[in-house]
Amino acid sequence: MNDMTEPAFSFDDTSEALIPAIIAKYPEGKQASAVMPLLDLAQRQMARQTGHAWVPRAAMDAIARRLSMPSMRVYEVATFYTMYHTKPVGRYHLQVCTTTPCWLRGSDEVMEACRKAAEADGETFSIEEVECLGCCVNAPVVQVNDDVYEDLDGPRTEDLLDRLRAGDVPPPGSMIGRQNSAPEGGPTTLFNVGGGKQEGGAE
Amino acid sequence: MPKVTVDGVEIEVPNGYTVLQACEEAGKEIPRFCYHERLSIAGNCRMCLVEIEKMPKPVASCGQPVGEGMVIHTDSEKVRQARRGVMEFLLINHPLDCPICDQGGECDLQDEAVGYGRDHTRYEGSKRAVNDKYLGPLVKTVMTRCIHCTRCVRFMAEVAGVPELGAVQRGEHMEITNYVERGLSSELSGNIIDLCPVGALTSKPYAFTARTWELRKTDSIDVFDAVGTNIRIDARGAEVLRVLPRLNDAVNEEWLADKGRFSIDGLKRRRLDRPWLREDGKLRPASWDEAFAAIAGRIKGLDGSRIGAIAGNLCDAESMMALKDLMGALGSANLDCRQDGATFDVSNRAFYRFNTTIEGIDEADALLIVGANPREEAPVLNARLRRRWVETPGFVAGLVGAPADLTYDHEHLGHGGDALKALLDPAHHFTKRLAAAKRPMMIVGSQAFARADAAAVLASCWQIALQTGMLTAEWQGFNVLHNAAARMGALELGFLPGDKGKDIAGMMGGGVDVLWLLGADEFDMSRIGADTFVIYQGHHGDRGAARADVILPGAAYTEKPGTYVNTEGRAQRALRAIFPPGEAREDWAILRAASGALGRPLPYDDLDALRARMIESYPVLGEIGVLRRLGHGGGAAPRGDSGSVSDAPFGRAFATYYQTDPISRASQTMAKCIEEIILPRQIAAE
Numbered sequence: 013m014n015d016m017t018e019p020a021f022s023f024d025d026t027s028e029a030l031i032p033a034i035i036a037k038y039p040e041g042k043q044a045s046a047v048m049p050l051l052d053l054a055q056r057q058m059a060r061q062t063g064h065a066w067v068p069r070a071a072m073d074a075i076a077r078r079l080s081m082p083s084m085r086v087y088e089v090a091t092f093y094t095m096y097h098t099k100p101v102g103r104y105h106l107q108v109c110t111t112t113p114c115w116l117r118g119s120d121e122v123m124e125a126c127r128k129a130a131e132a133d134g135e136t137f138s139i140e141e142v143e144c145l146g147c148c149v150n151a152p153v154v155q156v157n158d159d160v161y162e163d164l165d166g167p168r169t170e171d172l173l174d175r176l177r178a179g180d181v182p183p184p185g186s187m188i189g190r191q192n193s194a195p196e197g198g199p200t201t202l203f204n205v206g207g208g209k210q211e212g213g214a215e
Numbered sequence: 216m217p218k219v220t221v222d223g224v225e226i227e228v229p230n231g232y233t234v235l236q237a238c239e240e241a242g243k244e245i246p247r248f249c250y251h252e253r254l255s256i257a258g259n260c261r262m263c264l265v266e267i268e269k270m271p272k273p274v275a276s277c278g279q280p281v282g283e284g285m286v287i288h289t290d291s292e293k294v295r296q297a298r299r300g301v302m303e304f305l306l307i308n309h310p311l312d313c314p315i316c317d318q319g320g321e322c323d324l325q326d327e328a329v330g331y332g333r334d335h336t337r338y339e340g341s342k343r344a345v346n347d348k349y350l351g352p353l354v355k356t357v358m359t360r361c362i363h364c365t366r367c368v369r370f371m372a373e374v375a376g377v378p379e380l381g382a383v384q385r386g387e388h389m390e391i392t393n394y395v396e397r398g399l400s401s402e403l404s405g406n407i408i409d410l411c412p413v414g415a416l417t418s419k420p421y422a423f424t425a426r427t428w429e430l431r432k433t434d435s436i437d438v439f440d441a442v443g444t445n446i447r448i449d450a451r452g453a454e455v456l457r458v459l460p461r462l463n464d465a466v467n468e469e470w471l472a473d474k475g476r477f478s479i480d481g482l483k484r485r486r487l488d489r490p491w492l493r494e495d496g497k498l499r500p501a502s503w504d505e506a507f508a509a510i511a512g513r514i515k516g517l518d519g520s521r522i523g524a525i526a527g528n529l530c531d532a533e534s535m536m537a538l539k540d541l542m543g544a545l546g547s548a549n550l551d552c553r554q555d556g557a558t559f560d561v562s563n564r565a566f567y568r569f570n571t572t573i574e575g576i577d578e579a580d581a582l583l584i585v586g587a588n589p590r591e592e593a594p595v596l597n598a599r600l601r602r603r604w605v606e607t608p609g610f611v612a613g614l615v616g617a618p619a620d621l622t623y624d625h626e627h628l629g630h631g632g633d634a635l636k637a638l639l640d641p642a643h644h645f646t647k648r649l650a651a652a653k654r655p656m657m658i659v660g661s662q663a664f665a666r667a668d669a670a671a672v673l674a675s676c677w678q679i680a681l682q683t684g685m686l687t688a689e690w691q692g693f694n695v696l697h698n699a700a701a702r703m704g705a706l707e708l709g710f711l712p713g714d715k716g717k718d719i720a721g722m723m724g725g726g727v728d729v730l731w732l733l734g735a736d737e738f739d740m741s742r743i744g745a746d747t748f749v750i751y752q753g754h755h756g757d758r759g760a761a762r763a764d765v766i767l768p769g770a771a772y773t774e775k776p777g778t779y780v781n782t783e784g785r786a787q788r789a790l791r792a793i794f795p796p797g798e799a800r801e802d803w804a805i806l807r808a809a810s811g812a813l814g815r816p817l818p819y820d821d822l823d824a825l826r827a828r829m830i831e832s833y834p835v836l837g838e839i840g841v842l843r844r845l846g847h848g849g850g851a852a853p854r855g856d857s858g859s860v861s862d863a864p865f866g867r868a869f870a871t872y873y874q875t876d877p878i879s880r881a882s883q884t885m886a887k888c889i890e891e892i893i894l895p896r897q898i899a900a901e
Contacts, residue, residue, distance in 0.1 A: 069394075084381040084394060085378065087381060092385045
């Protein structure tokens with residue numbers, strides 16, 4: 013019985029302000045459909061209040077009461093989806109992609125750097141190996157909480173983690189200054205495009 | 216009505232049938248794990264695959280509705296191959312621990328593996344293992360054996376109405392759990408043991424006790440409530456090892472409440488296995504002759520009006536008949552079976568029966584409960600009420616009495632007589648809803664009659680029933696729910712004060728000089744006069760035995776053949792599974808022997824003769840298993856004055872569901888239920 017370690021939970025004012033709007037999205041009598049957004053809301057509230065984005069059981073019970081559904085049904089949803097954390101995670105939850113493109117581009121080193129950081133300081137960093145995050149062009153990538161950091165390698169990852177540890181959160185995206193998913197080091201095609209007239213193909 | 220062809224045989228089946236049901240109709244057996252007639256369709260085990268012509272792949276027959284002209288093959292090579300494949304996948308993660316598994320010998324997976332399993336495994340990876348879950352003191356889990364059919368989850372959510380089980384995680388990591396590691400709080404939780412097709416959920420008290428083929432199986436009737444659940448007693452040697460429900464659609468379908476299933480360990484503890492005699496304030500072991508001599512000595516010369524008898528809650532009709540005859544022979548009219556002090560109007564059977572019948576619940580569309588908690592007093596019946604609520608849009612339910620979680624939505628209309636009086640007003644919003652319903656029913660708990668104004672309660676309830684259309688020629692919606700298995704039998708036998716006879720209150724405080732308690736333990740023994748000579752005939756050393764001057768050891772319900780009448784008035788017969796312990800005897804035989812010792816021998820020497828006499832006098836008790844369902848036949852209303860109901864609240868029938876009688880009080884399993892299910896919740900609530 014883990015009741016002792018489970019923190020208490022109640023929705024704070026910020027969350028409360030959002031709940032009616034969320035529930036109103038669903039038809040009358042189908043308010044249980046709001047369970048997923050409310051779980052997300054609870055997880056974000058936990059991040060706000062404690063720094064750790066997870067859903068304690070008390071939060072699931074609170075959601076069950078709010079939506080008049082059995083607690084068990086909330087537990088089922090929360091454990092089914094990997095984006096809800098039913099155990100505490102670090103202040104920065106690192107989701108390291110190890111799918112083929114990232115792996116080919118050196119995700120092993122990224123993983124190693126993250127693992128070291130998580131082992132050294134579980135309070136700050138927690139680590140999760142995930143499948144494709146959809147940023148293959150800028151592989152390898154790591155998702156930190158809500159944001160994806162791209163074009164990493166071992167040293168750059170360590171640098172990123174150092175900055176996170178120091179509370180200096182860099183802007184998400186490429187870590188080598190690449191613009192979106194444009195080619196590394198600047199454009200390689202369409203050099204003659206200008207003056208508003210576009211011609212097809214490279215010269 | 217679509218016509219389908221099953222393995223070359225053309226049959227016609229009702230609309231909405233599934234392919235599986237059609238195949239069964241055609242006499243074909245379809246293997247299945249997740250499908251169950253009384254639960255919703257899940258379709259996740261895939262074992263019931265059949266081939267349907269013009270469909271490209273094998274189809275899970277449990278979830279496929281029949282269509283006109285379907286040609287179904289249940290035993291083609293393709294089907295067998297597909298099922299073998301399913302079986303191989305199911306067995307990948309299933310441990311090979313049948314020799315130490317309690318389900319062994321009655322396991323669906325084991326049985327089907329004989330037909331569809333391979334002789335060896337092709338799987339070389341590592342099997343998954345799952346932590347066992349804590350589901351309370353009744354259900355033992357070995358979750359590695361689970362094949363995720365979700366029958367238990369569906370049962371708890373749909374039938375029991377206590378959705379405490381679920382499937383967490385997903386895919387390879389899916390687990391059946393209650394997540395919170397707290398005992399299941401349903402009174403029907405034992406049924407998930409029967410439902411589990413493998414050995415993942417087994418009976419905790421029965422763990423490692425016996426193999427199914429060692430057991431002697433005896434048909435019997437459950438006595439822990441007045442539903443009359445049909446049970447099968449499994450015994451080995453002189454020991455009852457477990458109790459399982461039998462199928463009876465009219466009564467319990469296939470469910471059994473936990474008290475009936477698990478309190479049997481109480482049958483082995485605190486038993487009275489020899490006569491006892493009180494001498495100088497202390498009980499000493501005695502012989503039967505000494506015991507009878509003591510009784511004869513005390514009764515000799517006593518006027519019949521100074522002798523009384525009280526029948527308990529677990530008695531069979533035969534023993535009560537014998538006691539009634541004995542009291543008659545002694546010239547006593549002081550009989551009572553209502554230990555709770557209830558008063559029933561026995562001028563009309565409709566006033567104290569469950570008239571709608573349990574099957575009739577399936578037609579009701581509105582419900583008023585007065586002074587009862589069916590969830591505690593008749594869990595199986597409550598599951599039926601719940602199903603009706605689930606299936607019927609617009610089903611309304613109201614409760615007058617102690618607030619309770621009935622597992623279905625209901626309006627709490629008040630605590631006592633004032634709420635009842637308010638309902639007499641046709642303008643009351645709930646009365647209007649009852650009147651608007653086509654087939655409204657009312658359930659009045661026997662607790663509602665255990666008060667001074669019982670006649671007025673009955674009259675008010677009857678009047679509400681009349682006003683709201685519960686009493687018509689086709690529909691009799693007035694019901695009394697008893698909570699003692701013996702009560703209806705006793706009422707049918709007229710085990711009630713006769714002419715100038717005293718009732719239980721009259722027999723207390725020295726109202727009689729000799730008091731014969733037939734398994735009567737459920738009243739305050741200190742009310743009995745200090746000089747009253749108490750004869751306790753029963754099977755457990757409980758409250759009655761503690762007060763007794765003479766103890767006559769009787770038989771528990773598993774140890775004697777007997778007739779029990781359930782709350783509907785349905786007489787059912789139980790058979791003897793084992794013999795009573797030690798010198799204990801069947802109760803009717805004790806009474807017959809006592810009558811001889813008292814010089815007034817009863818006119819029967821065997822049970823058949825007793826039964827013949829009983830049935831001759833009370834034909835209802837001879838109509839075994841059948842029940843004529845009657846509409847309201849007119850007739851006079853009860854005599855009470857409906858206006859004089861006092862405002863006092865209706866009480867609860869039991870302090871706790873798990874301990875209500877001598878057997879369950881002696882049961883360690885039931886004590887554990889209180890400790891592990893009731894107390895933690897009470898603490899959490901505080």
